[in-house]
Amino acid sequence: MDGRDPFCPDDMSVAGIAYIKSLAKEYFGTDNTEEMEAIFMNWDAFIEKGKEVLQKSGGKVKMIPSLGDVHQTLKGQRAEPYFDGDKLNVNMLESTVTDLVKFRDSGIIDKLDQWTPAWNATFGGDKYIFAMSPVWMPQYVIGPNDKKDDRWALMVPPGGGFIRGGSSHGIPKGAKNAELAWKWIEFTSMSQEGAVAQKTDGVFTHFKKAYEDQSFTNWTWRNFGSQDIGEKFFVDISATTKDMPENINDLVLDEVMNIVLQTLAKDESFGFEQAMERIQKELKAKAPNITWE
Numbered sequence: 001m002d003g004r005d006p007f008c009p010d011d012m013s014v015a016g017i018a019y020i021k022s023l024a025k026e027y028f029g030t031d032n033t034e035e036m037e038a039i040f041m042n043w044d045a046f047i048e049k050g051k052e053v054l055q056k057s058g059g060k061v062k063m064i065p066s067l068g069d070v071h072q073t074l075k076g077q078r079a080e081p082y083f084d085g086d087k088l089n090v091n092m093l094e095s096t097v098t099d100l101v102k103f104r105d106s107g108i109i110d111k112l113d114q115w116t117p118a119w120n121a122t123f124g125g126d127k128y129i130f131a132m133s134p135v136w137m138p139q140y141v142i143g144p145n146d147k148k149d150d151r152w153a154l155m156v157p158p159g160g161g162f163i164r165g166g167s168s169h170g171i172p173k174g175a176k177n178a179e180l181a182w183k184w185i186e187f188t189s190m191s192q193e194g195a196v197a198q199k200t201d202g203v204f205t206h207f208k209k210a211y212e213d214q215s216f217t218n219w220t221w222r223n224f225g226s227q228d229i230g231e232k233f234f235v236d237i238s239a240t241t242k243d244m245p246e247n248i249n250d251l252v253l254d255e256v257m258n259i260v261l262q263t264l265a266k267d268e269s270f271g272f273e274q275a276m277e278r279i280q281k282e283l284k285a286k287a288p289n290i291t292w293e
Helices: 021-028 033-039 043-057 067-077 090-106 117-124 137-145 178-189 192-199 208-212 229-239 248-266 272-286
Strands: 007-009 014-020 130-134 152-155 168-170
Touching: 014 021, 014 067, 014 137, 014 229, 021 033, 021 043, 021 152, 033 152, 043 090, 067 090, 067 130, 067 248, 090 248, 090 272, 117 137, 130 137, 137 152, 152 229, 168 178, 178 192, 192 208, 248 272
Parallel strands: none
Antiparallel strands: 007 168, 014 130, 014 152
16 A cells, blocks of 8 residues: 555546437427437527427426536536635636526526435436436436336537546555455456446446447446447547546535525525625635635
8 A cells, every 4th residue: 555545536427418308309309319419509508498398388397307407517517626725716606606597597497406305206207308417327316216218318418528426435544454455446446357347337437448448338228228328428428528626625615505506496586696695604604714706
């Protein structure tokens, strides 16, 4: 373990968006992935099409079940980091909050909280056309909540791919079997054999060399029928994804945004100014080291 970092990223977390094919066909005239990507070139087009869906369905069908899903997507697509050390990039945060209010006011996003039973149940229903979909979502979220096969397709989101989630291995300081733990990390995260073993559990490695083998990136999942979602994730979506530097302050901001999103989603009188004031207040209480400039 001499000189080695005790933390190592375990899995890829590149993300696109998935959609229910029958609803796409009904409301957009196509369920073809490339045609859908051409229709939804940007978020303004997404909002306008969502308004059409609302009108055609009499308000019964919306685009996405949770404003939290929208936030995770926009956060992942932001143009600049939120923090430079302890200094908050207020302009970047204001841009995200402005877009969140715009999505909320459009009426195309429902008010469900992420990761609740009601939110999980949406994947087996037909009230929402789209869902954010990190690479771990088909096997661990969509699959368990939707027992029907071949209902979904995966596409590059408006604005490109983004990073959502992911996990790391860690070795506690003073661990009795630290060297054995490191051997496990080396195998699962830094070898072709480990990459293949991880894939059987729907976990895709950060080991870059593994992706040089096309058979490794090939991946289908029953909810997505015959679509090669591996190719979509690791070729099309990855090509449009940028990684954004973060530090410990981003974790605090995430906690604060989760608080603000609950009010923003459910109270239409809660607008941009109120949201920014609440964020500043919560950040000051949780992390007074953060400077607001």
